[in-house]
Amino acid sequence: MTASPTPPEALFESNLPSLQKICSGKVRDLYAIDDQHMLIVTSDRLSAFDVVLPDPIPGKGRVLTAISDFWFDKTRHIIRNHIADLTLSEVLPDPVERSQVEGRAIVVKKLKALPIEAVVRGYLIGSGWKDYQATGAVCGIELAADLELADRLPEPIYTPATKAAVGDHDENISYEATVELLGEDIAAQARDTALALYRFAAEYALQRGIIIADTKFEFGLDENRQMVLIDEALTPDSSRFWPADSYRPGVSPQSFDKQYVRDYLETLDWDKTSPGPSLPEDIVRHSSEKYAEALSKLTAD
Ligand SMILES: Nc1ncnc2c1ncn2[C@@H]1O[C@H](COP(=O)(O)OP(=O)(O)OP(=O)(O)O)[C@@H](O)[C@H]1O
Ligand SMILES: [Mg+2]
Structure with a gap:
Protein backbone atom coordinates (compact mmCIF):
# COMPACT_ATOMS: atom_id res chain seq x y z
CA MET A 1 0.00 0.00 0.00
CA THR A 2 1.49 3.39 -0.90
CA ALA A 3 0.41 6.69 0.51
CA SER A 4 -0.21 9.96 -1.29
CA PRO A 5 1.06 13.12 0.38
CA THR A 6 -1.38 13.63 3.24
CA PRO A 7 -2.34 16.41 5.61
CA PRO A 8 -0.31 16.10 8.83
CA GLU A 9 -3.24 14.97 10.93
CA ALA A 10 -4.16 12.05 8.66
CA LEU A 11 -2.80 8.59 9.38
CA PHE A 12 -2.62 6.40 6.30
CA GLU A 13 -0.72 3.55 7.91
CA SER A 14 0.54 3.16 11.44
CA ASN A 15 4.12 2.31 12.30
CA LEU A 16 4.74 0.97 15.81
CA PRO A 17 8.26 -0.51 16.01
CA SER A 18 7.80 -1.83 19.55
CA LEU A 19 5.02 -4.22 18.51
CA GLN A 20 4.94 -6.87 15.86
CA LYS A 21 2.46 -6.15 13.08
CA ILE A 22 0.20 -9.12 12.35
CA CYS A 23 -1.40 -7.69 9.22
CA SER A 24 -3.21 -4.74 7.74
CA GLY A 25 -6.82 -4.96 6.64
CA LYS A 26 -8.34 -2.40 4.33
CA VAL A 27 -8.79 0.04 7.21
CA ARG A 28 -7.14 -1.44 10.32
CA ASP A 29 -3.58 -2.35 11.27
CA LEU A 30 -3.39 -5.28 13.69
CA TYR A 31 -0.47 -5.76 16.11
CA ALA A 32 0.38 -8.71 18.35
CA ILE A 33 0.50 -8.14 22.11
CA ASP A 34 0.38 -11.64 23.61
CA ASP A 35 -1.46 -14.93 23.07
CA GLN A 36 -4.76 -13.47 24.12
CA HIS A 37 -4.56 -9.83 23.10
CA MET A 38 -3.88 -7.63 20.11
CA LEU A 39 -3.85 -3.94 19.29
CA ILE A 40 -6.18 -2.69 16.56
CA VAL A 41 -5.28 0.66 15.03
CA THR A 42 -7.99 2.24 12.88
CA SER A 43 -6.25 4.26 10.18
CA ASP A 44 -7.77 7.03 8.05
CA ARG A 45 -7.83 4.79 4.98
CA LEU A 46 -11.12 4.66 3.13
CA SER A 47 -12.13 1.62 1.16
CA ALA A 48 -14.89 1.93 -1.40
CA PHE A 49 -16.11 -0.96 -3.54
CA ASP A 50 -13.48 -2.99 -1.60
CA VAL A 51 -10.61 -0.89 -2.97
CA VAL A 52 -8.47 1.20 -0.59
CA LEU A 53 -8.27 4.74 -1.96
CA PRO A 54 -4.89 6.52 -2.04
CA ASP A 55 -6.16 9.51 -0.03
CA PRO A 56 -6.96 9.10 3.65
CA ILE A 57 -9.85 10.97 5.30
CA PRO A 58 -8.27 12.96 8.17
CA GLY A 59 -9.66 11.97 11.55
CA LYS A 60 -11.87 9.16 10.20
CA GLY A 61 -10.08 6.47 12.21
CA ARG A 62 -10.57 8.38 15.45
CA VAL A 63 -14.25 8.92 14.70
CA LEU A 64 -14.78 5.23 13.91
CA THR A 65 -12.97 4.24 17.11
CA ALA A 66 -15.06 6.63 19.23
CA ILE A 67 -18.32 5.46 17.65
CA SER A 68 -17.49 1.76 18.10
CA ASP A 69 -16.44 2.36 21.71
CA PHE A 70 -19.67 4.19 22.32
CA TRP A 71 -21.77 1.29 21.01
CA PHE A 72 -19.66 -1.40 22.70
CA ASP A 73 -20.47 0.31 25.97
CA LYS A 74 -24.16 0.85 25.21
CA THR A 75 -24.79 -2.73 24.04
CA ARG A 76 -23.19 -4.66 26.91
CA HIS A 77 -26.65 -5.81 27.99
CA ILE A 78 -27.05 -7.57 24.61
CA ILE A 79 -23.60 -9.12 24.10
CA ARG A 80 -20.05 -9.04 25.47
CA ASN A 81 -17.49 -7.28 23.28
CA HIS A 82 -13.79 -7.69 22.54
CA ILE A 83 -12.48 -4.65 24.46
CA ALA A 84 -9.78 -5.86 26.89
CA ASP A 85 -8.89 -4.55 30.34
CA LEU A 86 -5.32 -3.67 29.37
CA THR A 87 -4.74 0.05 28.76
CA LEU A 88 -2.93 1.61 25.83
CA SER A 89 -0.13 2.87 28.12
CA GLU A 90 0.46 -0.66 29.33
CA VAL A 91 0.95 -2.04 25.83
CA LEU A 92 2.59 1.06 24.30
CA PRO A 93 4.71 2.62 27.05
CA ASP A 94 6.64 4.82 24.61
CA PRO A 95 4.84 8.22 24.54
CA VAL A 96 5.90 9.00 20.96
CA GLU A 97 4.50 5.75 19.62
CA ARG A 98 1.41 6.17 21.74
CA SER A 99 0.72 9.68 20.50
CA GLN A 100 0.72 8.39 16.89
CA VAL A 101 -2.29 6.15 17.60
CA GLU A 102 -3.99 7.71 20.62
CA GLY A 103 -7.77 7.78 20.16
CA ARG A 104 -7.59 5.32 17.29
CA ALA A 105 -6.03 2.25 18.93
CA ILE A 106 -7.82 -0.28 21.09
CA VAL A 107 -6.56 -3.28 22.99
CA VAL A 108 -8.80 -6.25 22.28
CA LYS A 109 -9.14 -9.89 23.16
CA LYS A 110 -7.89 -11.93 20.23
CA LEU A 111 -10.71 -14.23 19.22
N1 LIG B 1 -11.17 -9.22 18.51
C1 LIG B 1 -10.80 -9.69 17.32
N2 LIG B 1 -10.23 -10.92 17.24
C2 LIG B 1 -9.82 -11.39 16.02
N3 LIG B 1 -9.97 -10.74 14.85
C3 LIG B 1 -10.54 -9.52 14.87
C4 LIG B 1 -10.99 -8.93 16.11
N4 LIG B 1 -11.52 -7.73 15.84
C5 LIG B 1 -11.41 -7.57 14.50
N5 LIG B 1 -10.83 -8.62 13.91
C6 LIG B 1 -10.49 -8.78 12.49
O1 LIG B 1 -9.58 -7.74 12.16
C7 LIG B 1 -9.76 -7.29 10.83
C8 LIG B 1 -9.97 -5.78 10.85
O2 LIG B 1 -9.38 -5.20 9.76
P1 LIG B 1 -10.22 -4.36 8.68
O3 LIG B 1 -11.51 -3.87 9.24
O4 LIG B 1 -9.28 -3.37 8.10
O5 LIG B 1 -10.52 -5.54 7.69
P2 LIG B 1 -11.15 -5.37 6.26
O6 LIG B 1 -10.07 -5.51 5.27
O7 LIG B 1 -12.02 -4.17 6.26
O8 LIG B 1 -12.02 -6.62 6.17
P3 LIG B 1 -13.53 -6.70 6.55
O9 LIG B 1 -14.28 -6.52 5.27
O10 LIG B 1 -13.64 -8.07 7.13
O11 LIG B 1 -13.83 -5.63 7.58
C9 LIG B 1 -10.98 -8.04 10.29
O12 LIG B 1 -10.53 -9.11 9.51
C10 LIG B 1 -11.67 -8.58 11.55
O13 LIG B 1 -12.33 -9.80 11.32
MG1 LIG C 1 -13.46 -4.13 8.39
Whole structure:
Protein backbone atom coordinates (compact mmCIF):
# COMPACT_ATOMS: atom_id res chain seq x y z
CA MET A 1 0.00 0.00 0.00
CA THR A 2 1.49 3.39 -0.90
CA ALA A 3 0.41 6.69 0.51
CA SER A 4 -0.21 9.96 -1.29
CA PRO A 5 1.06 13.12 0.38
CA THR A 6 -1.38 13.63 3.24
CA PRO A 7 -2.34 16.41 5.61
CA PRO A 8 -0.31 16.10 8.83
CA GLU A 9 -3.24 14.97 10.93
CA ALA A 10 -4.16 12.05 8.66
CA LEU A 11 -2.80 8.59 9.38
CA PHE A 12 -2.62 6.40 6.30
CA GLU A 13 -0.72 3.55 7.91
CA SER A 14 0.54 3.16 11.44
CA ASN A 15 4.12 2.31 12.30
CA LEU A 16 4.74 0.97 15.81
CA PRO A 17 8.26 -0.51 16.01
CA SER A 18 7.80 -1.83 19.55
CA LEU A 19 5.02 -4.22 18.51
CA GLN A 20 4.94 -6.87 15.86
CA LYS A 21 2.46 -6.15 13.08
CA ILE A 22 0.20 -9.12 12.35
CA CYS A 23 -1.40 -7.69 9.22
CA SER A 24 -3.21 -4.74 7.74
CA GLY A 25 -6.82 -4.96 6.64
CA LYS A 26 -8.34 -2.40 4.33
CA VAL A 27 -8.79 0.04 7.21
CA ARG A 28 -7.14 -1.44 10.32
CA ASP A 29 -3.58 -2.35 11.27
CA LEU A 30 -3.39 -5.28 13.69
CA TYR A 31 -0.47 -5.76 16.11
CA ALA A 32 0.38 -8.71 18.35
CA ILE A 33 0.50 -8.14 22.11
CA ASP A 34 0.38 -11.64 23.61
CA ASP A 35 -1.46 -14.93 23.07
CA GLN A 36 -4.76 -13.47 24.12
CA HIS A 37 -4.56 -9.83 23.10
CA MET A 38 -3.88 -7.63 20.11
CA LEU A 39 -3.85 -3.94 19.29
CA ILE A 40 -6.18 -2.69 16.56
CA VAL A 41 -5.28 0.66 15.03
CA THR A 42 -7.99 2.24 12.88
CA SER A 43 -6.25 4.26 10.18
CA ASP A 44 -7.77 7.03 8.05
CA ARG A 45 -7.83 4.79 4.98
CA LEU A 46 -11.12 4.66 3.13
CA SER A 47 -12.13 1.62 1.16
CA ALA A 48 -14.89 1.93 -1.40
CA PHE A 49 -16.11 -0.96 -3.54
CA ASP A 50 -13.48 -2.99 -1.60
CA VAL A 51 -10.61 -0.89 -2.97
CA VAL A 52 -8.47 1.20 -0.59
CA LEU A 53 -8.27 4.74 -1.96
CA PRO A 54 -4.89 6.52 -2.04
CA ASP A 55 -6.16 9.51 -0.03
CA PRO A 56 -6.96 9.10 3.65
CA ILE A 57 -9.85 10.97 5.30
CA PRO A 58 -8.27 12.96 8.17
CA GLY A 59 -9.66 11.97 11.55
CA LYS A 60 -11.87 9.16 10.20
CA GLY A 61 -10.08 6.47 12.21
CA ARG A 62 -10.57 8.38 15.45
CA VAL A 63 -14.25 8.92 14.70
CA LEU A 64 -14.78 5.23 13.91
CA THR A 65 -12.97 4.24 17.11
CA ALA A 66 -15.06 6.63 19.23
CA ILE A 67 -18.32 5.46 17.65
CA SER A 68 -17.49 1.76 18.10
CA ASP A 69 -16.44 2.36 21.71
CA PHE A 70 -19.67 4.19 22.32
CA TRP A 71 -21.77 1.29 21.01
CA PHE A 72 -19.66 -1.40 22.70
CA ASP A 73 -20.47 0.31 25.97
CA LYS A 74 -24.16 0.85 25.21
CA THR A 75 -24.79 -2.73 24.04
CA ARG A 76 -23.19 -4.66 26.91
CA HIS A 77 -26.65 -5.81 27.99
CA ILE A 78 -27.05 -7.57 24.61
CA ILE A 79 -23.60 -9.12 24.10
CA ARG A 80 -20.05 -9.04 25.47
CA ASN A 81 -17.49 -7.28 23.28
CA HIS A 82 -13.79 -7.69 22.54
CA ILE A 83 -12.48 -4.65 24.46
CA ALA A 84 -9.78 -5.86 26.89
CA ASP A 85 -8.89 -4.55 30.34
CA LEU A 86 -5.32 -3.67 29.37
CA THR A 87 -4.74 0.05 28.76
CA LEU A 88 -2.93 1.61 25.83
CA SER A 89 -0.13 2.87 28.12
CA GLU A 90 0.46 -0.66 29.33
CA VAL A 91 0.95 -2.04 25.83
CA LEU A 92 2.59 1.06 24.30
CA PRO A 93 4.71 2.62 27.05
CA ASP A 94 6.64 4.82 24.61
CA PRO A 95 4.84 8.22 24.54
CA VAL A 96 5.90 9.00 20.96
CA GLU A 97 4.50 5.75 19.62
CA ARG A 98 1.41 6.17 21.74
CA SER A 99 0.72 9.68 20.50
CA GLN A 100 0.72 8.39 16.89
CA VAL A 101 -2.29 6.15 17.60
CA GLU A 102 -3.99 7.71 20.62
CA GLY A 103 -7.77 7.78 20.16
CA ARG A 104 -7.59 5.32 17.29
CA ALA A 105 -6.03 2.25 18.93
CA ILE A 106 -7.82 -0.28 21.09
CA VAL A 107 -6.56 -3.28 22.99
CA VAL A 108 -8.80 -6.25 22.28
CA LYS A 109 -9.14 -9.89 23.16
CA LYS A 110 -7.89 -11.93 20.23
CA LEU A 111 -10.71 -14.23 19.22
CA LYS A 112 -11.57 -16.70 16.54
CA ALA A 113 -13.66 -14.67 14.10
CA LEU A 114 -16.73 -16.42 12.70
CA PRO A 115 -16.38 -16.68 8.91
CA ILE A 116 -19.50 -14.61 8.27
CA GLU A 117 -20.61 -11.02 8.22
CA ALA A 118 -23.86 -10.63 10.15
CA VAL A 119 -25.72 -8.09 8.01
CA VAL A 120 -29.02 -6.55 9.13
CA ARG A 121 -31.13 -4.34 6.88
CA GLY A 122 -33.90 -2.08 8.11
CA TYR A 123 -34.37 -0.16 4.84
CA LEU A 124 -34.37 -1.03 1.16
CA ILE A 125 -31.19 0.38 -0.36
CA GLY A 126 -28.00 -0.54 -2.21
CA SER A 127 -27.68 -4.16 -3.31
CA GLY A 128 -30.89 -4.95 -1.38
CA TRP A 129 -32.84 -2.53 -3.56
CA LYS A 130 -31.28 -3.97 -6.74
CA ASP A 131 -32.10 -7.50 -5.61
CA TYR A 132 -35.68 -6.48 -4.77
CA GLN A 133 -36.20 -4.84 -8.16
CA ALA A 134 -34.96 -7.96 -9.92
CA THR A 135 -36.59 -10.65 -7.76
CA GLY A 136 -39.15 -9.08 -5.40
CA ALA A 137 -37.01 -10.42 -2.55
CA VAL A 138 -33.80 -9.49 -0.72
CA CYS A 139 -31.38 -12.41 -0.42
CA GLY A 140 -34.31 -14.76 -0.86
CA ILE A 141 -36.51 -13.02 1.75
CA GLU A 142 -39.82 -12.18 0.03
CA LEU A 143 -41.11 -8.63 0.56
CA ALA A 144 -44.32 -6.75 -0.23
CA ALA A 145 -44.69 -5.83 -3.92
CA ASP A 146 -45.07 -2.06 -3.60
CA LEU A 147 -41.89 -0.95 -1.82
CA GLU A 148 -39.95 2.11 -2.95
CA LEU A 149 -36.25 2.92 -2.94
CA ALA A 150 -35.08 3.58 0.65
CA ASP A 151 -38.38 2.40 2.14
CA ARG A 152 -38.37 1.21 5.70
CA LEU A 153 -38.92 -2.56 5.87
CA PRO A 154 -41.83 -3.79 8.00
CA GLU A 155 -39.26 -5.72 10.08
CA PRO A 156 -35.45 -5.65 9.94
CA ILE A 157 -34.10 -8.63 8.00
CA TYR A 158 -30.94 -10.70 8.49
CA THR A 159 -28.95 -11.21 5.28
CA PRO A 160 -25.60 -12.81 6.15
CA ALA A 161 -22.57 -12.86 3.85
CA THR A 162 -19.32 -14.77 3.72
CA LYS A 163 -16.16 -12.94 4.74
CA ALA A 164 -14.26 -12.64 1.48
CA ALA A 165 -10.50 -13.19 1.19
CA VAL A 166 -8.36 -10.09 0.51
CA GLY A 167 -9.27 -8.54 -2.84
CA ASP A 168 -12.53 -10.45 -3.14
CA HIS A 169 -16.06 -9.19 -2.59
CA ASP A 170 -18.25 -10.57 0.20
CA GLU A 171 -20.93 -12.88 -1.07
CA ASN A 172 -24.48 -13.09 0.29
CA ILE A 173 -25.44 -16.49 1.65
CA SER A 174 -28.66 -17.91 3.01
CA TYR A 175 -29.28 -18.40 6.71
CA GLU A 176 -29.23 -22.17 6.03
CA ALA A 177 -25.72 -21.83 4.59
CA THR A 178 -24.59 -20.18 7.85
CA VAL A 179 -26.01 -23.19 9.73
CA GLU A 180 -23.83 -25.42 7.54
CA LEU A 181 -20.79 -23.26 8.31
CA LEU A 182 -21.31 -22.61 12.02
CA GLY A 183 -23.71 -25.21 13.35
CA GLU A 184 -27.27 -24.50 14.35
CA ASP A 185 -26.63 -22.95 17.79
CA ILE A 186 -24.00 -20.41 16.75
CA ALA A 187 -25.81 -19.54 13.51
CA ALA A 188 -29.05 -18.80 15.38
CA GLN A 189 -27.21 -16.87 18.06
CA ALA A 190 -25.40 -14.73 15.46
CA ARG A 191 -28.69 -13.96 13.71
CA ASP A 192 -30.64 -13.17 16.88
CA THR A 193 -27.84 -11.08 18.38
CA ALA A 194 -27.33 -9.11 15.16
CA LEU A 195 -31.06 -8.35 14.96
CA ALA A 196 -31.21 -7.37 18.65
CA LEU A 197 -28.17 -5.08 18.29
CA TYR A 198 -29.62 -3.45 15.19
CA ARG A 199 -33.05 -2.87 16.74
CA PHE A 200 -31.54 -1.33 19.86
CA ALA A 201 -29.08 0.90 18.00
CA ALA A 202 -31.50 1.97 15.27
CA GLU A 203 -33.99 3.17 17.86
CA TYR A 204 -31.31 4.95 19.87
CA ALA A 205 -29.83 6.66 16.81
CA LEU A 206 -33.23 7.70 15.46
CA GLN A 207 -33.87 9.70 18.62
CA ARG A 208 -30.68 11.59 17.78
CA GLY A 209 -31.65 12.27 14.19
CA ILE A 210 -29.79 9.41 12.50
CA ILE A 211 -31.36 6.55 10.59
CA ILE A 212 -29.20 3.44 10.59
CA ALA A 213 -30.44 1.93 7.35
CA ASP A 214 -28.35 -1.22 7.52
CA THR A 215 -25.26 -2.55 9.25
CA LYS A 216 -22.80 -5.39 9.49
CA PHE A 217 -21.46 -7.10 12.61
CA GLU A 218 -18.64 -9.53 13.17
CA PHE A 219 -18.57 -12.03 16.00
CA GLY A 220 -15.82 -14.13 17.51
CA LEU A 221 -15.79 -17.14 19.82
CA ASP A 222 -13.79 -17.23 23.03
CA GLU A 223 -12.08 -20.31 24.48
CA ASN A 224 -15.43 -21.47 25.91
CA ARG A 225 -17.18 -21.01 22.56
CA GLN A 226 -19.04 -18.00 23.93
CA MET A 227 -19.94 -15.38 21.33
CA VAL A 228 -18.34 -11.94 21.52
CA LEU A 229 -18.89 -8.81 19.39
CA ILE A 230 -15.60 -7.96 17.62
CA ASP A 231 -14.21 -5.63 14.95
CA GLU A 232 -16.11 -2.32 14.67
CA ALA A 233 -19.74 -1.81 15.62
CA LEU A 234 -22.43 0.41 14.12
CA THR A 235 -20.05 2.89 12.55
CA PRO A 236 -20.60 4.86 9.33
CA ASP A 237 -18.15 2.43 7.66
CA SER A 238 -20.00 -0.73 8.64
CA SER A 239 -23.46 0.82 8.24
CA ARG A 240 -25.46 3.31 6.21
CA PHE A 241 -26.19 6.40 8.31
CA TRP A 242 -28.82 8.83 7.00
CA PRO A 243 -29.97 12.17 8.42
CA ALA A 244 -33.54 11.52 9.59
CA ASP A 245 -34.77 15.05 8.87
CA SER A 246 -34.25 14.85 5.09
CA TYR A 247 -35.30 11.20 4.70
CA ARG A 248 -38.00 10.50 2.12
CA PRO A 249 -38.90 7.09 0.65
CA GLY A 250 -38.43 7.03 -3.11
CA VAL A 251 -35.44 9.38 -2.98
CA SER A 252 -31.81 8.32 -2.63
CA PRO A 253 -30.92 9.58 0.87
CA GLN A 254 -28.05 11.84 1.83
CA SER A 255 -25.63 10.14 4.15
CA PHE A 256 -23.08 10.54 6.94
CA ASP A 257 -21.05 7.66 5.67
CA LYS A 258 -18.81 6.71 2.82
CA GLN A 259 -21.78 6.69 0.47
CA TYR A 260 -20.83 10.33 -0.11
CA VAL A 261 -17.46 9.21 -1.53
CA ARG A 262 -19.07 6.30 -3.38
CA ASP A 263 -21.46 8.75 -5.07
CA TYR A 264 -18.51 10.86 -6.18
CA LEU A 265 -16.68 7.78 -7.48
CA GLU A 266 -19.74 6.79 -9.51
CA THR A 267 -19.31 10.01 -11.51
CA LEU A 268 -15.85 8.87 -12.67
CA ASP A 269 -14.83 6.55 -15.41
CA TRP A 270 -13.22 4.07 -12.97
CA ASP A 271 -13.65 0.32 -13.25
CA LYS A 272 -13.62 -0.20 -9.45
CA THR A 273 -10.45 -2.21 -9.46
CA SER A 274 -7.23 -1.28 -7.70
CA PRO A 275 -5.64 1.28 -7.80
CA GLY A 276 -8.46 3.62 -6.83
CA PRO A 277 -8.53 7.24 -7.97
CA SER A 278 -7.28 10.17 -5.96
CA LEU A 279 -9.99 12.27 -4.29
CA PRO A 280 -10.36 16.03 -4.79
CA GLU A 281 -9.63 18.06 -1.69
CA ASP A 282 -13.23 19.24 -1.18
CA ILE A 283 -14.52 15.65 -1.29
CA VAL A 284 -11.94 14.66 1.35
CA ARG A 285 -12.82 17.63 3.57
CA HIS A 286 -16.55 17.17 3.24
CA SER A 287 -16.28 13.48 3.97
CA SER A 288 -14.15 14.18 7.04
CA GLU A 289 -16.81 16.62 8.28
CA LYS A 290 -19.60 14.08 7.71
CA TYR A 291 -17.85 11.46 9.83
CA ALA A 292 -17.31 13.99 12.62
CA GLU A 293 -20.94 15.08 12.43
CA ALA A 294 -22.16 11.49 12.79
CA LEU A 295 -20.13 11.12 15.99
CA SER A 296 -21.33 14.36 17.53
CA LYS A 297 -24.99 13.67 16.70
CA LEU A 298 -24.90 10.14 18.06
CA THR A 299 -23.15 10.94 21.28
CA ALA A 300 -25.08 14.17 21.99
CA ASP A 301 -27.02 14.00 25.29
N1 LIG B 1 -11.17 -9.22 18.51
C1 LIG B 1 -10.80 -9.69 17.32
N2 LIG B 1 -10.23 -10.92 17.24
C2 LIG B 1 -9.82 -11.39 16.02
N3 LIG B 1 -9.97 -10.74 14.85
C3 LIG B 1 -10.54 -9.52 14.87
C4 LIG B 1 -10.99 -8.93 16.11
N4 LIG B 1 -11.52 -7.73 15.84
C5 LIG B 1 -11.41 -7.57 14.50
N5 LIG B 1 -10.83 -8.62 13.91
C6 LIG B 1 -10.49 -8.78 12.49
O1 LIG B 1 -9.58 -7.74 12.16
C7 LIG B 1 -9.76 -7.29 10.83
C8 LIG B 1 -9.97 -5.78 10.85
O2 LIG B 1 -9.38 -5.20 9.76
P1 LIG B 1 -10.22 -4.36 8.68
O3 LIG B 1 -11.51 -3.87 9.24
O4 LIG B 1 -9.28 -3.37 8.10
O5 LIG B 1 -10.52 -5.54 7.69
P2 LIG B 1 -11.15 -5.37 6.26
O6 LIG B 1 -10.07 -5.51 5.27
O7 LIG B 1 -12.02 -4.17 6.26
O8 LIG B 1 -12.02 -6.62 6.17
P3 LIG B 1 -13.53 -6.70 6.55
O9 LIG B 1 -14.28 -6.52 5.27
O10 LIG B 1 -13.64 -8.07 7.13
O11 LIG B 1 -13.83 -5.63 7.58
C9 LIG B 1 -10.98 -8.04 10.29
O12 LIG B 1 -10.53 -9.11 9.51
C10 LIG B 1 -11.67 -8.58 11.55
O13 LIG B 1 -12.33 -9.80 11.32
MG1 LIG C 1 -13.46 -4.13 8.39
